[in-house]
Amino acid sequence: MGKSQTKKKTQAWRHNPIRVPDAHVGAGKAEGKADPGKEKQMLPILKKLSSPEYADRTWACAAICNLIQNDAATRRLFQSRNVVGELIERLSDSVDEVVVEASGALRNLAIDGGHELCGEMFNKGIMSHLTTLTVKISATIDTILASDPSVPREHTDAEAQARKHLLALSENIISLIWCLAEASHKTLNAVNGAGVEGLLVKVVEGRKVVGAGVTLAALQALYSLTQDNRPFTSSVLRHPSAIYALAELCREDHTPAEEAGAKKRSKKGKGKSEGSEEVGDGRALLSRLLACGILRSIVKPGSRSDEDVDIQRLTNEVIMPLVNEMLDLDLPNITNRVSQLASEAAQTETDKPSAKDLKTDHQSSAEQTLERIERMLNTVVVALEILTGICAGLEDEEEKEPAGPGAEVEEEGMVQDDQDEDEEMDSDEAEMDDEDLINEALDHADMAEDDEDDSPTKVNTAVTIQSLLSHHLPQRLAKLGQLTPLSFPPAGSQPSSHPPTTSVLSTLHLRSYEALNNLLLTVVASLSGSTSDARTAETFPLQELWSSLMGTVQMVSSEPDVLMERGQEMRPEVLEMALGCLWGIIKLGPGSLNITPDQLQLLLSLSPLLRTPLARTRLIESLSTLASRPSVTSSENQLISTSLLSSLSVSNEPETTISLVNALIDIYADETREYDAVFRDGGYLAALTSAVGGVRAAVRKVDKKKEREMRARGEEAVENLTAFIKYRRQLAKTS
Incomplete structure (x- = not known):
């Protein structure tokens, strides 16, 4: 439905927590045969994982990181030799350095391998090791925090090394948890x-x-775990200092930490080339934004925790200004720079250390800059996710809890009675033919009266709509949604020139359209019943938004076969969310849009490319509004309605069928419109009459026990269709 808002990110939309989906890299898209040279090195490395010498075990863990990095084929080869199980065993090693390297290798495996490999780790018992290590890390951090910072003391080499191991281990373990x-x-x-x-x-x-590294990992894990996860959210809220610590970080200026990090990097200066510092480190800014996102997820306005936070005030005074600063990226310039840097990195690839060296984090200047650009783009993604929640102003109907111990049983009895009554009605309807249903239909006047009883949608946002619009958000969000040459993996077996950037760009486009979709729907609801079309047109550059979104729709749909390829899952996601934004634009000002014939034909051709009934419903509702807009011509109306009527005759999907029926009734509900001759002369009345049986059959497929709301909408659609036919017949007799 067009009114569906995205309030939080969906976990399934995130391919994996940190970097690039396996299917985006070349070895994952092609047949994926491992490099013979790496294959020869595999067995000696695996043997050294269980060597009695701790130096050999450490070296083996580090070497695995080198060999599998962004190489799905070699990773799968190691997996076939139980490398995951061997590394998990090393998490209980007696030497800290081995544990650190093993946790780092597992972390990189999880990042590169994604969900499948995380499942293997879980099945091989990693959770017991992680639980043990988290207790150990927590106790050590307690000791460090308890020391008096006012008393200066020099650490011995052993203490410094132990602390270094602790921080590396903490970051690895927390990343694995994430x-x-x-x-x-x-x-x-x-x-x-x-x-x-x-x-x-x-x-x-x-x-x-x-x-910064350990802090960022912890915040990423908290951010992920508090999304639509009530058990964990409740645990965080019960923690005595969690809300205070997050609110303090949310209000903390990130600039000094970023500047200090830049000075530290400039002092090192080794291997630095021109442009290597063109992008800030960004970890402090990302950490602050994650804290903001966590607070907005767990603190509900008016709740007990809100007494300490005042989330609405915090959103207006701190979070929204911070998010607003993130939205003015020049994506074409960024992608050009990424392509240049990726080319430089590829040229220096042969100079990287071999597996026998332990410098697993060695990076060229180009690679370091690419990593910072990637982090910056991920920061914008988080900002967009927060903005998506801020813009979601349509209130959900809260589920009513049973009044007492016997209420639930009583409710079940009422449901059963309703189901028995529905079955009796189904039996009666089954004995009626289509003409009987039409004759017993409600009058057209009754239909209109029922529609008028619908209560308006409630709108409630932490930030006022006027404030949101004052930042020119629609134009800026649409600009972030415009595609670049790196936005999606190329079709075929060749990977992107820099797969991590492609992965985050895909998500960035999707998040920008989610935020725009929510904003548009909230504004549509707030202006419902308003007659000020001029005000709406002035507030929104509707034609500019329309052209931008149609450009995205055209580009994504121009390669229909690619939409179904493995690794291209984000293309249909972006397409469907762009169509949701078009729905909002059409609802805001259909009469002010200049729609070309090519654009209309494109919209009419999209239905087969959409994967879900929800997306098809959005498209149908958009076409219905375009077919009845003030400036529509009879030929445009005929083109759209003929397409909808044709779809109705072949549709067997209940939700799509219901939407098609409602759309056709809406288009021709007013017989005084100039285009009504299309209905009268086109034989639409006879076509709708012959469709009654198919519509009723599609509605009966909906299980009343599992999808009562959809079944009710379907039955209402059948009633409206038969009443509409009856009314149209009466009009034909009197004309």
Whole structure:
């Protein structure tokens, strides 16, 4: 339905937590045969994982990281030799350095391998090791935080090395927790039960001591775990200092930390080339935004926790200004720079250390800049996710809880009585033919009266609509949605020139359209019943938005076969969300849009490319509004209505059928419109009459027990269709 708003990110839309989906990289898209040279190195490395010498075990873990990086084929080869199980065993090694390297290798496997590999880790018992390590890390952090910072002391080499190991281990373990939380409901439930919220909050509290890397990992994990995850959210809210620590970080200026990080990098200066500092590190800014997103997820306005936060005030004074600063990217310039840097990185690839060296984090200047650009784009994605929630102003109907112990039983009895009554009605209807249904239909006047009883949609946003529009959000969000040459993986077996950037760009486009979709729907609801078309047209550059979105729709739909390829899952996601935005634009000002014949033909051809009934319903509603807009010509009306009528004759999908019936009734509900001759002269009345049986059959497919709301809408559509036919027949007799 067009009124569907996206309030939070859906976990399934995130391919994996940090980097690029496996299917985006070349070895994952092609046949994926492993490099023979790497294959020869595999067995000696695996043998050294269980060597009695800790140096060999450490080297083997580090070498695995080198060999599998962005190489799905080699990773699968190692998987076939149980590398995951071997590395999990090393998490209980007696030497800290081995544990650190093993956790790093597992973290990289989880990042590159995604959900499938996280599932394998879970099945091979990683959770017990992670639980043990989180307790150990938490206790060590307690010791560090408890030390008096006012008393200066020099650390011995052993203490410094132990601290270095702790920080590396903490970041790896927390990142693994994040990956597992994103993998599946089974792994998410395991993380929920592991009690990791205490460690994550502790890291946020001690962020100035544990460092930017560990803090960012903890916030990423918290951000992921608090999305539509009530058990974990409740645990965080029960933590005595979680809300305070997050609110403090949310209000904390990130600029000094970013400047300090830039100075630290400039002092190192080794291997730095021109342009290597063109993008800031961005970890402090991303951390602050994640804290904002976590608070907006867990603190509900008017709740007990809101007494300490005042989330509405925080949103207006801190979060929205911070998000607003993130929305003015020059994506074409960024993608050009990424392509240039990727080419430079490829030229220096041969100079990288071999597997025998332990410098697994060695990066060229180009690679470092690419990583910072990627982090910057991911920061914008988080900002857009927060903005999507802010713009979601349509209130949901809250489920009513049973009044007492016997209420639930009583409700079940009422449902059963309703179902018995529905079955009796179905039996009676089955004995009636289409003409009997039409003769017993309601009058047209009764239909209109029922529609008028619908209560207006409630609109409630933390930030006022006027404030949102004052930032020119529609234009800026539409600009972020415009595609670039790196937005999607290329068709075929060749990967993108820089797959991580392509992965995050796809998500960025989707998030920008989600935010725009929510904003448009909220404005549509707020202006319902308003007659000020001029005001709407002035507020929104409707034609500019229309042209921008149609450009995206045209580009994505121009390669229909690619939409179904593995690794191209984001193309149909972006297409369907862009159509949702078009729905809002059409509803806001259909009469002010200049729609070309090519654009109309494109919209009429899209239905087979859409994967869900929801997307098809949005498209049908949009076409219905275009067919009845003030400036529509009879030929345009005929083109659209003929297409809808043709779809109705072949549709067997209940939700689509219901939408088609409602659309055709809406188009021709007013017989005084100039285009009504299309209905009268085109034989539409006879076509709708012959469709009654098919519509009724489609509605009966809907299970009343599982989809009562859709069944009710379907039955209403049948009633409206028969009443409409009856009314049209009466008009034909009197004319």
